[in-house]
Amino acid sequence: MSRYVERAENMARLAEVGFRIALTPDTSAGHQEDWRSMLTSAGIIDDFLERHGEISQEAALDFLLFDPDNPSSVRSCIRAARTNARTVRTSITRDMWEAMNSTYLAFEAINPATITDARLPAFIDWTRERTSLFRGALLNTLLRRDNYYFSQIGGFVERADNTVRILDVKYYLLLPSNQSVGGDFDTYQWETILRSVSAHRSYRHVFHDQYKPRNVAEFLILRPEMPRSLRFCYDWLDELAGGLCDFYGTSGSAKSKIEDMRGYLKAMKMDAVFQMGLHEFLVDFRARNNALTVAISDDYNFG
Amino acid sequence: MDGYGEGIRAPYAILGPWLADQSTGALKRKQQEADSIFRRLGITFSVYGTENALERLIPFDLVPRIISAAEWRQLERGIEQRVRALNAFLFDIYHRQEIVRAGRVPADLVNCNAAFLPAMIGFAPPKNVYSHIVGVDIVRVGEDEFYVLEDNLRTPSGVSYMLENREAMMHIFPELFARHRIAPVNDYPEILRQTLEAVAPAGCQGDPCLAVLTPGIHNSAYFEHSFLADQMGAELVEGQDLFVADGQLFMRTTQGRQQVDVIYRRIDDTFLDPLTFRPDSLLGVSGLIDLYRAGRVTIVNAPGAGLADDKAIYSYVPDIVEFYTGQKPILKNVPTWRCSEAEDLAYVRDHLAELVVKEVHGSGGYGMLVGPTASKAEIAAFSKKLEADPGNYIAQPTLALSTCPAFTKSGVAPRHVDLRPYVLVSDRIRITPGGLTRVALKKGSLVVNSSQGGGTKDTWILQD
Structure with missing residues (x-):
């Protein structure tokens, strides 16, 4: 459930960033390249092209936000989260259920045709408010028992996956060999990357510097204080997995996988990441992050 | 009434017909949406002397002011020339006073001026820049005729409105942005940061520590102070957070003291340092000016920079521009x-x-x-x-100020406007393509001050 809510928020954020870029003066025809990279970040470019053939802003926004046939669209995520919530209704709190259900009802009542460009920003704001509400209800009211731990683990695995995808789409821009720092074009690219994880302001508080590729990569991979960095996700996953083991009084392969990953990220330096190749690092990380989902299913008989 | 006076000018070619298509009801809803955005952001000001009064919004006008690329280029050239000359003037005034010797500016006007600070004589600030952040108030009186009303060289305010007005407009009228090529303004905080870093003391090691010095939460511009500090990732401090020790400026933090290298001060000269200026000032830092003169900390804008925007000096600015640049002024004086x-x-x-x-x-x-x-x-x-x-x-x-369409209680109508572009000066001069347009919302009024019924609007510089 948390995993779907996390994804719904990430998709809404990508739609927001894409839309915002489209408001700046055009560098490619109809901002097609910008939308392509948004859809690639979302991991849905192939599905999109199969369905729409050609990239346009209207189609991209519809696919990201409303298309029920895109399993990652905000609509699909909210539906799936709500279905999950109903299934486990007795093990979530009333606050969580109401936050989830009212979001679902309101979303289903919206006719996508009425979300014109003029109304889109307010609609995306609303979506983010709703996901925050759900998360707040969960943190405030849910007993710290197994369903809490599973829910949160799902959320942070999803978040790490989202951060990796965003980095991987732009990885060639983040290589140290890319020396053209400070140009308008670059600044705009970095800002886009950071905006898509709501980090364009906090970046300056950490680095006291203009956007630089090496810093952006470090911020999103290794910084423990950045709530969307890979390191942060795994710090939390370790806590959560520990809580789960204490609760059940057992340990499993998932716990040790998480510990390995956390230790690996903690010891990692940006130089080593670049030496390995940023893209290779991200691909490897993503595979291990996915393997974690499988390990949890195996450990706790979700199969 | 369509709000355009004598016909629509070219930059409004797309906006004009679009605006005519909007119903008053739809615009009213947009107006409410804008107001609620500003309230939510907290971009409000409190009115002095009214204890329980609500925080107020400066009225925001929905209709953007649009300037063509060609018009902007002319403005940019003029502003750059003027700002360069004024900084050169300040350097000269606090050194050899060549311009006074040459008889182009009267000695009394300089030396007996309240804004002239003897403490600055003979001192050269980093990169010889006195006014790093400049707001030039400009009015238009004819097709290609711009006048400078005044040069704000001390601590010009309002830039947060330039940035947040743009955010609000992108939020409520995205379709208009898709149909125009509008130069972005959002890198202002980044360039401000670069400007402050570029004038850090020569002895500063590593990344300079930047701080915005505010009089505090009760100041009417406090929102802007905190906004800029946040956007730059700089520290926001009050005088009581700072102290001088071991020949350096420090701020108190939860982990002991931290050295500060550049102060972007938003308090007036005479409050900066009770040892040098007003002894009763609680807003400043004792010993700051000595430290500044020793080159241990940079104060932005420099103390004493206000001399050059004094109203008596204003009438000499055309001479000042000619004297230091050897060129005719591009922008006119009133x-x-x-x-x-x-x-x-x-x-x-x-x-x-x-x-x-x-x-x-x-x-x-x-x-x-x-x-x-x-x-x-x-x-x-x-x-x-x-x-x-x-x-x-x-x-x-009294000038025949230009008008722009504005959304008023009785629909879209022409109202008088001025324009304050923001200029950042370090080793180079950079002007953000945009600015703060103030509008006199009362019919026929020429006064754009917010205390007298003035509002603001977004300012679009079109790209070719």
């Missing part, structure tokens, strides 16, 4: 009569009913006479004050 000079005074005396007469050191629209709207009794009373101390006054004609 013609100004100096009542200190007999011939000018005689003219002003005879034409009080047509002129605007201002105190030399006044600001904010206080203590001035607006001849065309004043009663006979007001003119008579003012003329007595003028005769008693003519040197304290200057006079200017």
Whole structure:
């Protein structure tokens, strides 16, 4: 459930960033390249092209936000989260259920045709408010028992996956060999990357510097204080997995996988990441992050 | 009424018909949406002396002001020339005073000026920049005719409105952005940061520590101070957070002291350091000026920079531009009569009913006479004050300010506007393509100050 809510928020954020870029003066025809990279970040470019053939802003926004046939669209995520919530209704709190259900009802009542460009920003704001509400209800009211731990683990695995995808789409821009720092074009690219994880302001508080590729990569991979960095996700996953083991009084392969990953990220330096190749690092990380989902299913008989 | 006066100018070619298609009801809803965005952001100001009064919003006008790329290029050239000359003037005034020796600016006007700070004599700030953040107030009176109303070289405010007005417009009218090529303004905080870093003390090791010095949460511009600090990732401090020790400036933090290298101060010169200026000031830092003169910390804008935006100096700016750049000024000054000079005074005396007469050191629209709207009794009373101390006054004609369409209670109608672009100066001069447009929302009014019914609007610079 948390995993779907996390994804719904990430998709809404990508739609927001894409839309915002489209408001700046055009560098490619109809901002097609910008939308392509948004859809690639979302991991849905192939599905999109199969369905729409050609990239346009209207189609991209519809696919990201409303298309029920895109399993990652905000609509699909909210539906799936709500279905999950109903299934486990007795093990979530009333606050969580109401936050989830009212979001679902309101979303289903919206006719996508009425979300014109003029109304889109307010609609995306609303979506983010709703996901925050759900998360707040969960943190405030849910007993710290197994369903809490599973829910949160799902959320942070999803978040790490989202951060990796965003980095991987732009990885060639983040290589140290890319020396053209400070140009308008670059600044705009970095800002886009950071905006898509709501980090364009906090970046300056950490680095006291203009956007630089090496810093952006470090911020999103290794910084423990950045709530969307890979390191942060795994710090939390370790806590959560520990809580789960204490609760059940057992340990499993998932716990040790998480510990390995956390230790690996903690010891990692940006130089080593670049030496390995940023893209290779991200691909490897993503595979291990996915393997974690499988390990949890195996450990706790979700199969 | 369509709000355009004598026909739609070219930059409004897309906006005009679009605006005409919008119903008043739809615009009203957008207006409410904008107001709620500003409230949510907290971009409000409190009114002094009204204890329980609500925090207020400066009225925001929905209709953007649009400037073509060609017009902007001309403005940019003019502003750059002017700002360069004014910084050169300040350096000269605090050093050899060549311009005074050359007889182009009277010595008294400089040396007896309240904004002239003897503490700055002989001191050269980093990169010789005095005014790093400049807001030049400009009005348009004809197709290609721009006048500078005043140069704000001390601590010009309002840039947060430039940035947040743009955010709000992108939020409520995204379709208009898709149909125009509008130069973005959002890198202002980044360039401000670069500007501050570029003038860090020469001895500064590593990344300089930047701090915005605010008078505190009760100041009417506090939102802007915190906003800029946040956007730059700089520290926001009050005087009590800072202290001088071991020949350095420090701020108190939860983990002991941290050295500060550059202060972007948003308090007036005389409050900066009670040891050098007003001894009763609680807003500043004791010993700051000594440290500054020793090159251990940079103060932005430099103390004493206000000399060059004094109203009495204003009338000499065209001479100043010529003296330091060797070129004719690109931007015009409003013609100004100096009542200190007999011939000018005689003219002003005879034409009080047509002129605007201002105190030399006044600001904010206080203590001035607006001849065309004043009663006979007001003119008579003012003329007595003028005769008693003519040197304290200057006079200017009332200008035929340009108008822009604005959304008013009775629909879209023309209203008078001015423009404040923001200029950042370090080893180079950078002007953000945009600025703060202030609009006189009362019909026929020429006064754009927010205290007198003025509002703001977004300003679009179109790209070719």
